[in-house]
Amino acid sequence: MFNERLSLIAGILTDETGSDDAFLTEGGEHADLASTIAFSLAKQRKAAPQKIAPEIATQIRDRIKSEAGADVTVSGPYLNFSFTDDYADKAVLAAIKPEFGYLGASQQRTVLEHTSANPNGPLHVGHIRNTVIGDTLARCFRKAGRKTEVQYYVNDMGRQIAIVVWGFNRFNMPLESREKGDHHVASVYIDANRDLKEDPSLTAEVDRLMQLVEAGDPDTVRHFRAAVTLCLEGFRVTLDDLNAKHDRFVWESDFIRNGDTGRVIARFDRLPECRHEETLNLDLTSCGFEKSYVLRRSDGTTVYAARDIAYHIWKGRNFDRMIDVLGADHKLIGAQLSAALRLLGEKAPEIVFFEFVSLPEGSMSTRAGKFISADELITQVKKKAFQEVTTRRPELPDEEREKIAASVAIAAIRYDIVKVSAEKATVFDWDEALDFERQSGPYIQYAHARACSILEKAGEFKTVSRVSMPTEVALAKQIGKFPYILERVITDLKPAYLATYARDLADLFNAFYHAEPVLKADGAERDARLTLVLASQITLKTVLETLGIDAVRSM
């Protein structure tokens, strides 16, 4: 479809002009594709671009037509390419096939790590930015046909967890029957931190726990595991609510127990960059880092970084492509991790960083209890969605409305997050979270439900594609772009592209819906429009699924 024609035209342009770049861009309102190659050739040919453009057009016209299925026109210095009439029809028919979006066989195996929040309290609105970005990327990889394993790296032996365990030992705080495990852990963690702040001498007790757990003291290990498991059970519920799925939870402590961390330290030990001071640390100044990179504390325990390196070596050896989704606060340690891995001659991960979500009153903090939990967000948005559904569809039974509301709520939450570029810091806003209009997930779901409704009423029809009206052509062309967008997402690791695409697709479907009657059309025109509706419905459904949003048939 779009991507095939793009590369064909680019090939002909570079081939015929001798330029190594085709200077192709999307043509916007002017054409399907446009090239500014005449500008770049102006110098070497010593002629005005307006003069060169028609010459190139004449030269390539026949090949472009026969090989790439496009017409060339000249507008001043610009070369415009318009796909021939059959393009839109082919796009419509391609979308109806089951393999739509599949980018071809690839043996490449990808491991994608996301969320990996510390198990010291519930996931909050900042953590789920990680979840939504990661899960959407994973869905894109899979839709494109890439084998992908999604992992959650469980930090089960850090200081924060030691504080939680210490808190459990100190307070007698039974889990109330209705309380989620992760929320319970947070209350223990918050209280423990308060006490540690009041009496810093207690910190020694936490240090002791960390030494014991690393040494493998059975009782301590059991306590750590119990606390982390309790929190993780809560996470699983939240992640499940968000339609986010991990294939594997990898426990950090396993890299101590299986000896990997020890072996990593031994390998570093042989490097000239390794320094034995009170701590065992790496001198990364040659890689541009001022501070030394500590791997083992003076008390003999390893730091997070050492275990993380062991984890990444394991991933790098078992997968071709290794992707981590991390908060922007991890930029420095991410760079240090990569540098350390390269020193050992191991593969470094591709890291997708996202900026923070803050509250209007400031940044979030689990320790201070200053956060909006994902569970609370989901509850509130569901409540609002239920009201909306009830207003619009009062005739539906309660369970039906509940079900739609749940899907609408997750659509609103996931879309709100994924539509914003990861590098943009955001401020959480309840009004925005509860808005289901226009640039929202429910808006796209609505376009899909509309298409379903039409198809349901249509009954049998013949599958033929014959788009002609402007809104039909625009819609069909947008449908044909889906594989191209998918490819860009997994290349650039920017799931926001898919959100923009989905919105444009819904816009174009709505425009068509308002401009051209479908069920009231006659004969062949009715069949053709129904086929376009079917292609739209399938594409919308595919895109929604790839965004992790339920493609509800009615709402």
Place this chain on the structure above:
RNA sequence: GGGCGUGUGGCCUAGUCUGGAUAGGGCGGCAGCCUCCUAAGCUGUAGGUCGGGGGUUCAAAUCCCCUCACGCCCGCCA
């Protein structure tokens, strides 16, 4: 102090990597559209020269330099 990121109409945001044709959307405002396939919809309208300044270029929101503002990071925390 150093590093990284962000700065686009009242608010939110796309485009910035790969410089090109009048800077796209949404919210809010204003004016319209439900005897026609779900109005979570559609149409029209007002509002921006892309933080500021310099530079490169035929061409800059996009590249370079300086500068301001905001965020994040610079632990024997994770």
